[in-house]
Amino acid sequence: xxxxxxxxxxxxxxxxxxxxxxxxxxxxxxxxxxxxxxxxxxxxxxxxxxxxxxxxxxxxxxxxxxxxxxxxxxxxxxxxxxxxxxxxxxxxxxxxxxxxxxxxxxxxxxxxxxxxxxxxxxxxxxxxxxxxxxxxxxxxxxxxxxxxxxxxxxxxxxxxxxxxxxxxxxxxxxxxxxxxxxxxxxxxxxxxxxxxxxxxxxxxxxxxxxxxxxxxxxxxxxxxxxxxxxxxxxxxxxxxxxxxxxxxxxxxxxxxxxxxxxxxxxxxxxxxxxxxxxxxxxxxxxxxxxxxxxxxxxxxxxxxxxxxxxxxxxxxxxxxxxxxxxxxxxxxxxxxxxxxxxxxxxxxxxxxxxxxxxxxxxxxxxxxxxxxxxxxxxxxxxxxxxxxxxxxxxxxxxxxxxxxxxxxxxxxxxxxxxxxxxxxxxxxxxxxxxxxxxxxxxxxxxxxxxxxxxxxxxxxxxx
Numbered sequence: 001x002x003x004x005x006x007x008x009x010x011x012x013x014x015x016x017x018x019x020x021x022x023x024x025x026x027x028x029x030x031x032x033x034x035x036x037x038x039x040x041x042x043x044x045x046x047x048x049x050x051x052x053x054x055x056x057x058x059x060x061x062x063x064x065x066x067x068x069x070x071x072x073x074x075x076x077x078x079x080x081x082x083x084x085x086x087x088x089x090x091x092x093x094x095x096x097x098x099x100x101x102x103x104x105x106x107x108x109x110x111x112x113x114x115x116x117x118x119x120x121x122x123x124x125x126x127x128x129x130x131x132x133x134x135x136x137x138x139x140x141x142x143x144x145x146x147x148x149x150x151x152x153x154x155x156x157x158x159x160x161x162x163x164x165x166x167x168x169x170x171x172x173x174x175x176x177x178x179x180x181x182x183x184x185x186x187x188x189x190x191x192x193x194x195x196x197x198x199x200x201x202x203x204x205x206x207x208x209x210x211x212x213x214x215x216x217x218x219x220x221x222x223x224x225x226x227x228x229x230x231x232x233x234x235x236x237x238x239x240x241x242x243x244x245x246x247x248x249x250x251x252x253x254x255x256x257x258x259x260x261x262x263x264x265x266x267x268x269x270x271x272x273x274x275x276x277x278x279x280x281x282x283x284x285x286x287x288x289x290x291x292x293x294x295x296x297x298x299x300x301x302x303x304x305x306x307x308x309x310x311x312x313x314x315x316x317x318x319x320x321x322x323x324x325x326x327x328x329x330x331x332x333x334x335x336x337x338x339x340x341x342x343x344x345x346x347x348x349x350x351x352x353x354x355x356x357x358x359x360x361x362x363x364x365x366x367x368x369x370x371x372x373x374x375x376x377x378x379x380x381x382x383x384x385x386x387x388x389x390x391x392x393x394x395x396x397x398x399x400x401x402x403x404x405x406x407x408x409x410x411x412x413x414x415x416x417x418x419x420x421x422x423x424x425x426x427x428x429x430x431x432x433x434x435x436x437x438x439x440x441x442x443x444x445x446x447x448x449x450x451x452x453x454x455x456x457x458x459x460x461x462x463x
Contacts, residue, residue, distance in 0.1 A: 001048065001049070001050050001101065001104070002048055002049050002050065002104075002105055002106075002107050002125065002126070002129050002190075003050045003052075003053070003098050003101065003104045003105065003106050003107065003193075004044050004049060004050070004052040004053070004106075004107045004108075004109065005052065005053050005055065005091060005094040005095065005106055005107065005108045005109070006037075006040060006041075006052050006053070006054045006055065006109060006110075006111055007055055007087055007090055007091070007108070007109070007110050007111065008026060008037060008054050008055060008056040008060065008064055008111050009024070009055075009056060009057055009060075009081075009084065009087075009090070010024030010025060010026060010112065011024060012024035012025055012028075013333065013334045013337050014264060014265040014266075014330070014333055014334065015028065015030060015263065015265065015266060015269070016321075016323065016333060016336075016337055017316060017318045017320075017321035017322070017323055017347065018030055018297075018299065018316060018318065020347070020348075020349060020350065020351050021348075021349045022059060022349055022350050022351045023063070023351035023353075024060070025112060025263060026040075026111035026112055027060070027063050027064075027067060030263060030269055031263070031269065031272055031273065034071070035067055036111050036112060036263070037064070037067055037111045038067050038068075038070065038071050040109065040111045041067075041068055041071065041073055041076075042071060042118065043118050043121050043122065045073060046122055048126060048129075049107075050101075051075050051076060051077060052076060052077070053076075053077045053078075053079055053094040053097055053098065054076050054077065054078045054079065055079045055081060055090040055091070055093065055094050056078060056079070056080065056081070057080070057081055057084065058080055058081070058082065061078055061080050061224050062355045062356065062357055063355050064076070064078055065078060065223070066355065066360075066378075077097065077225065078223070078224045078225065079093060079094050079097060079224075079225050079227065080221075080224045080225065080226045080227065081093075081227060081232065082226070082227060082229040082232050082233070083229075083232065083233065085232060085233075085235040085236075085237055086235075086236070086237040086238045086239055086240075087238075087239055087240040087241075088200065088203075088204075088207060088235075088236075088238035088239060088240045088242070088243045089207065089210075089211055089214075089232070089235035089236075089237075089238070090240075091108055091196070091240045092196070092197070092200050092207065092208065092211045093211045093214060093215050093227055093232075095193050095196050095197065096197075096211060096212060096215045097215060097225065098193060101193070102193060102194065103192060103193065103194065104192070104193045105129050105132055105190060105191070105192055105193075106189075106190065106191055106192070106193055106196060107125060107129075107188050107189075107190050108188065108189040108190075108191070108240070109187065109188040109189075112262060112263065124140060124254075124256055125140075125188065125190070128140070128190050128254070129190060132190055132191075132192065134192060134194070134195065134249075135195060135248075135249035135250065136191075136192075136195075136249055136250050136251075136252065137189060137190065137191040137195065137199075137244060137247055137249065137250070137251045137252070138189070138190045138191075138251075138252050138254060139188070139189045139190075139244075139251065139252070139253050139254065140187045140188045140189075140190075140254050140256050141187065141253050141254065141255055141256065142187055142255070142256065142257070187256070189240075189244065191244075191247075195247065195249060198247075198248070199243055199244060199246055199247040199248070200243055202246045202247075202248060203238070203242070203243045203245075203246035204236055204238060204243070206234070206236055207235060207236050207238060207243070210231055210232065210234040210235040210236070211232075211235060213228065213231035213234075214227040214228050214231040214232040214235065215227065215228075216228075217231055221461075222357060222460060265330045265331075265333070266295060266314045266316070266323075266325070266327070266330055266333075267314075267327050267330055269281075269295065270293075270295040270314070270327065273295070276288065278291065278292045278293070279292055279293040279294075280292065280293070280294045280295070280296065280307075281294075281295045281296070281297075282295075282296045282297075283296075283297045283298070284297055284298035284299055284300075284301075284305070285298040285300070285301055285302075285303060285304045285305065286298045286304070286305040286306070286307070286315075287304065287305070287306045287307070288307050288310075289306070289307065289308045289309070290308060290309045291307045291308070291309065291310040291311065291313070292310075292311045292312070293311060293312045293327070294307055294310045294311065294312065294313045294314070294315070295313070295314045295315070295316075295327075296315050297314075297315065297316045297317070298316075298317045299316070299317065299318045299319075300317065300318060300319050303317045303318075303319070305317045312326060312327045312328065313325065313326060313327065314326075314327055314330065318352065319352050319362075320347055320352045321347040357381075357460045358377055358378060358381030358382060358383055358431075358460075359375065359376040359377045359378045359381050359431075359436070360375075360376050361373050361374065361375045361376070361441075362374050364440075366448075369444060369445060369446060369448075370442065370443065370444050370448075371442075371443040371448045372440065372441070372442050372443075373440070373441040373443070374438070374439075374440060374441075375429075375438070375439045375440075375441055376436050376437070376438055376439075377400075377402070377429065377430070377431040377436065377437045377439070378431060378436060379431055379433055379434050379435060379436065379437075380431065380432075381430065381431050381437075382428070382430040382431075382459050383428050383429050383430065384428060384455040384456075384457060384458035384459075384460075384462065385405065385426060385427070385428045385455065385456045385457040385458070386426070386427065386428065386453050386454060386455050386456065387424055387425060387426045387427065387453075387454050387456070388423060388424070388445075388452050388453060388454075389423065389424065389452055389454075390423065390445045390446055390447035390448070390452050391423055391443045391444060391445030391446075391447065391448055391452060392420070392421060392422050392423045392443070392444050392445060393420075393421040393427075393441055393442065393443050393444075394418065394419070394420055394421075394441070394442040394444075395413070395418060395419045395420075395421070395429065395439055395440070395441055396416075396417075396418045396439065396440045396442075397413050397414060397415050397416065397417050397418070397437065397438070397439050398415065398416075398438045398439065398440055399415060399435075399436070399437060399438035399439075400415065400431060400433050400435050400436060400437030400438060401413065401414050401415070401431070401432065401433050401437060402417075402429050402430070402431065402437050402439060403429070403430040403431070403432045404419050404427070404428075404429050404430075405426070405427055405428045405429075405430075406419060406421055406425060406426075406427045407425055407426060407427075412432070423445060426456060428457075
């Protein structure tokens with residue numbers, strides 16, 4: 001049984017506005033209907049793979065579980081890191097959680113790449129698992145177009161074409177060339193759990209000690225495993241590949257052609273998408289007139305992006321932000337985000353849809369003394385019992401059924417039903433049904449900030 005460890009962090013700056021600090025690229029559905037994270041989970045949804053351990057940050061934990069549920073995957077083990085301390089700590093803590101199989105073969109992978117053959121990926125992983133021996137680590141890498149050849153894990157085939165065992169064979173070196181940053185990456189690292197722990201101890205005994213303490217003193221909260229904060233703060237900031245460099249055994253780099261793309265920036269997205277005869281990639285409600293080598297993208301049905309006479313341009317529109325950039329200057333996008341942050345623009349960090357343990361909400365309209373939100377509450381989801389000082393609220397159920405508390409009254413509100421909550425009144429909503437509940441909330445008042453809230457009771461223990 002192979003034990004996947006999925007690293008699910010990131011900053012989300014080079015695919016802004018679709019990806020942001022609060023919603024990094026692995027969760028954004030940049031190409032197709034599935035996110036990069038969902039594609040990774042789907043590759044591992046097969047016999048021979050145990051349920052993955054997903055290592056992620058506090059603010060991404062509900063997104064990780066929600067997107068897994070979207071594709072029918074439940075029962076993930078989600079490891080919540082109190083703060084970013086580098087990939088070495090993430091990997092080691094995840095490995096220490098796999099206590100039921102001390103000799104487990106781990107498959108450590110990021111979630112920032114798309115595409116490739118799922119069948120080929122599974123075949124390569126399983127073949128490598130069968131051949132990996134104690135004291136060996138195998139890294140499946142997408143190589144540059146020309147690079148120094150590493151030892152290659154080759155599938156031996158019998159005369160009739162049936163799959164045989166795998167063998168490690170060294171290929172002669174070829175001339176090295178500057179690698180393409182989008183095509184050279186480690187897709188997956190396979191190593192036995194005991195060898196990983198030994199490598200970490202050899203590289204940094206402090207790393208192993210702090211991770212062991214963070215795992216042993218951690219606890220389960222709402223189905224997530226939270227590492228102990230004080231112990232994890234002692235984890236040295238180390239990169240997993242650097243730690244693997246201290247591995248005393250053999251590390252075999254296996255160049256593989258999985259036809260995957262790192263989606264490092266919008267230029268990589270343009271390369272990945274289908275083009276018209278003029279080299280334009282158009283997605284969503286977008287239209288190209290006389291454009292060349294241009295990416296036009298709308299993420300809102302109500303927003304139509306029209307490009308006229310553009311050349312070598314990226315234009316991406318969302319409800320709250322629009323990017324227009326020369327493809328040759330996309331490396332300056334992080335600089336633009338820093339400037340947005342400097343002027344206090346929430347678009348620099350926040351995503352227009354805010355995920356919560358009970359579901360999500362998004363602002364549809366915001367103006368003087370009013371705000372309109374669309375809210376989704378998951379089956380069984382319960383918002384806190386709360387009140388507001390400065391605003392009143394009007395709720396209209398547009399899908400499913402809500403169980404609504406206003407003061408001492410509790411009642412069911414069905415589709416097309418509405419409720420009024422005056423300022424200062426204690427209230428809550430919940431979804432007692434088996435399907436998502438959708439609601440339109442209209443807030444009115446002199447102050448509409450999210451900090452105008454007093455919680456009296458909360459099943460998620462929020463203050």
